[in-house]
Amino acid sequence: MKKITLFVVSFILAYSNIFGQFKYLNNVSKVADHPRILLLKGEEQAILKNIAKDAHWKNLHRLIIDESNKIIPLPTLERIQIGRRLLDKSRECIRRVFFLSYAFRITKERKYLERAEQELVKVSQFKDWNPSHFLDVAEMTMGVSIGYDWLFDDLSDASKKIIKEAIITKGIEPSFDEKFNGWLKASHNWNQVCNAGISYGALAVYENDENLAKKVIDRAIESIKLPMEDYKPEGAYPEGYSYWGYGTSFNVMFLSAIQQVFSTDFGLSETAGFLKTAGYLQNMVGNSGKNFNYSDDRIGTGLNPAMFWFANRTRNNSLLFTEKQYLQKQENSMVKDRLLPATMIWGKDINLEKIVEPKQLIWVGQGKNPVALIRTSWSKADAIYVGLKGGSPSVNHGHMDIGSFVMDANGERWSMDLGMQEYESLESKGVKLWGMTQDSERWQIYRYNNLAHSTLAFDNEFQKVEGYAPISSFTENSNFLSATSDITAVYKDKVASANRGVAIIDQKYVVIRDEIKTVEKETTVRWAMMTAADVKIFENGVAELHQNGKKLQLKVSEPNNIALKTWSTQPTHDYDAPNTGTTLVGFEVKIPANTSTSLNVLLIPEGANVNNKQKILPLKDWKK
Template identity: 55%
Template sequence: MRYTGLLFFLLIMFSAVYAQPHHIDSLKFINSSTPIPDHPRLLLLAGEENNIKTAISTQRISQGVHAEILQKCDSMLMTKPVERILFGVRLLAKSRECLNRVFHLSYAWRMTHERKYLDRAEQELLAVSNFTDWNPDHYLDVAEMTMAVAIGYDWLYHDLSEKSRSIIKEAILKKGIATSFDPTYPNYRKWLSVTNNWNQVCNAGISFGALAIYEDHPALAEKVINRSIASIQIAMKDNGPDGAFAEGYTYWGYGTTFNIMFLNAIEKVFKTDFELSKIPGFLKTASYLENMIGPTGKNFNYSDASEVSTLQPAMLWFAGKLKDPSLLWNERSFLTREKLAKNTDRLLPALMIWGRNIDIEKITMPKNKIWVGGGKNPVALMRSSWTDTNAVFVGMKGGSPFVTHGHMDAGSFVLEADGIRWAKDFGFQEYTALELKNIDLWANKQNGQRWKIFRYNNFSHNTLTFNDSLQRVNGYAPVISHSGNPQFINAITDLSSIYKGQVKKAERGIALMDGQFVIVTDEIENLDKETTVRWAMLTSAKVDLKGNQAELSQNGKKLIISIPNSPEISIKTWTTNPPHDYDDPNPGTTLVGFEAVIPAGKKQSFQVFLIPGNARVNVSKPLPPLKNWPR
């Protein structure tokens, strides 16, 4: 038995000994005498159901979301309670399923008072409370399970039997909160000082547990909540200065949403978020996410991301906080009945809380056609229209492979036109399968095994490669200029340090011209050695090669790749067949581009035109050098 009364007492009393770093435990924002509301206190106070019921009665979309939640709850009644089954080293899938069920069922009970939802939620809570543990060796599992059980305990508190409350409370205490003070677990508190999604998710989950049992353990709750308020700032500051989220679209949906769960919870209880939402860049991150989605509905899936875009309930919190409904331009389409039925977001009930005062059907479109954000993984996102599904959209990134979940993709881009994603990104490869094959997926030093994975290195991305070498892990590519000039929307990134030791200087500019076509310009200054550069673009289209042109065709649409000012260059293709048995297959994809030799010490420029089928383009006149692009 890992826990004993004495051990638990000592851990709580002397937990500052194990503080990593110490100052996180020493900061004070609340004290145990701070008054708090009675149950329910997490996210939705007693009586606030009436506000949601008003929205349901007056807003068609709210009606649809509510009906979908109840339908999902009814389907849950036919399943077995969650079981403790690991997938590889993770219990995370089960923690997430528990959160999905308990949050939905607890919402259904509070809104309808149909006993079937209460009874089933209680079964789920008791089932996971009786697990041997919540797998603290992979701490996200504990965090999500603690949040799940905390919501159920808090929202159903007055309707659970005394025996059930005792069992559930004990599980929150010992299987959840106590493990965050227990140094016998590997890296048991590392998440307190990291900048990535682990910080946001773990702080949110454990704090929900502390808030749920606050009245029974006020000193412990004080310690946990003060620790989280201090710690979560570390991750929130990573959105600075402009809101670009270093880990990309998918992990924005994870980390930022849990961050909002935390902010909303403490603000409900303490009537303040302790000015956390004022951290520079944090509120701007909503614009980042909105601009990341192209006209096809796919996102710019750099790093470990899937190109499938999903409903993001947190966007409704941002829209309300900023009083800017235009942030929900994409969410509006996700909330159509057809798309909503496919939604599997375990936090969907939060949308009913955050969106109850917003009529999504009345929002207006965003105004700007370019969005640029700096930070650890800077991006530039450009489009010709917000309303035309055939619009041109191009996203480019700089950054570094060293960021969490990063790839060797500095300089990479995606391109959409005529409803087709022409230039794409593979995104991530499923982690557990790699780990089960003993691949050190997280070894991101220069010679780390991570960069042998085909989807993660620069050979599979829409960027440059010099002499078949990898990008530099410790390099960094900033976006150094940009312009929203309607005839010449553009951004430029300096890739020089990403290719340190390979070339002297490398800059890439991408321009959306007249809202019709795209030009990729690369300016390279070589070292005192002959260098071969490879320019590559990943596509799912059929490729027909024609000298220094290639015609891409897909779904009856066409796109021309042309290098008009370099007649000596011939466009070619490379296979995307996986080089290792642990690499995922990549059917239906091709790398298209060219190779060129740059003489020692010389400067060379390449201009690649990407022209959708209906665009009218004069390719005979080259663009000015990057230094003369509009800024």
């Protein structure tokens, strides 16, 4: 197998050399000596200078050093797969090697070098890096390559030989095997992660086989354009907050590395929407401190190193308003981020004292999974936040969550999303998780269909996978911040039209308005909101939600005399995750054939004074 792979690589290189195959690197003749990836020799001084003058940077540096000290006594990694993945070992390799290599370069203490060398040699001697799940290979290659490059002058010759051979044979060569490299044509996070990881390998061993290295990097520059196109037009990332932290971070690792080596990123960062995507990530976090975790996303936020690259690249320090708050908290959980040392590199020229609060209160992005993200303030404790999602269930990692919304008020999340279920918990039970057709088993998973989201269902049926909902309009008036979405396509054959709008009125309360027109058949619409609050139902369409000593009123103003109810969120399949502490609250309405109906629901935070006589305008008038 190895001989065949080597033959294929040699043939590709020989053939392409004859015809001058390099689209981007033909004029590259020499690269810098080691270290050449991300941080050149001598650039440590800029980091040290930043540490000396700013307590935030000093504290983050100390956090990395302290964690490096904790890594030293740990046993080296073993090649133990979990299901079909070796990914947790690959990620831990990056974390350990990146932290230890940073610690050595900044402090020059050999204990960090020696421990990193042990890890590098051990993983390099694994039988393989699991190419059947190529993310595992990509991340392992990146981790090993950072260590090889950053520690090159101080590693023993014997270790360098073992590590170099592993990068080439276990990292780069499998990337040319068509059984493993389908990611080259993908437009999602696999493309970004795999191209970044294998390119790091090529940069690390560049002088050993310049043609091979150029082939890898040239291929990556062209291939990575595919997922970067998905940031158009405003930067909304189709796979959501958590996968932004994965795909975009590795995309930035790639851009930063090639910019450092070749003094250009070959125009990639100028791709429409890409430099705007930091605004997406920043606005995806509500005033409760929780992210809008739609699709296969987890609840959880924290410092994101890539945001410092974007802030530096765009010269927009307001992008770091939330990141500075994370730095101030100095939570120990930050050391779980395997890319954390990159923050010290991308932030070395940033003065954190000059970071200002963002002015924008609404952020709207179209694309494959459009979102509207609205808030009344970035800093007030009683601020309101609403996120509305359009898009399609067919997007990579998608759920049937079109029209779903989250809502924060008084520091609490009232309307929520359950988010993802761990993949291995489903795959290990034989669930065919990755089918994306209408009849796929994926949609039987409780958390994945629209019956478990804060959106609509007609006759308790699933949304249509092929449907797509744009953000139709939005308003920026501070007393009427709103967005609407035409969600008709995901309810094809059930309704003639369905449009949803969310608005924050007078910075006091939220309105969710749905306008529905039926086809020549009656239907029952279910309006539901997922919540972690305790729910108390009253008459006349009123419910009171209680959470952490705070209250919110849910009030149905149209239709009149609605009977609210709750539904259990405990699924019936043995493979489903429990949803302890959550409830669905809402109502059902039967709508006759060929009828137009409006549903108005008010979410009123505790302490808000609402004018009950205020008329809720039709959605067509929300554009004004």
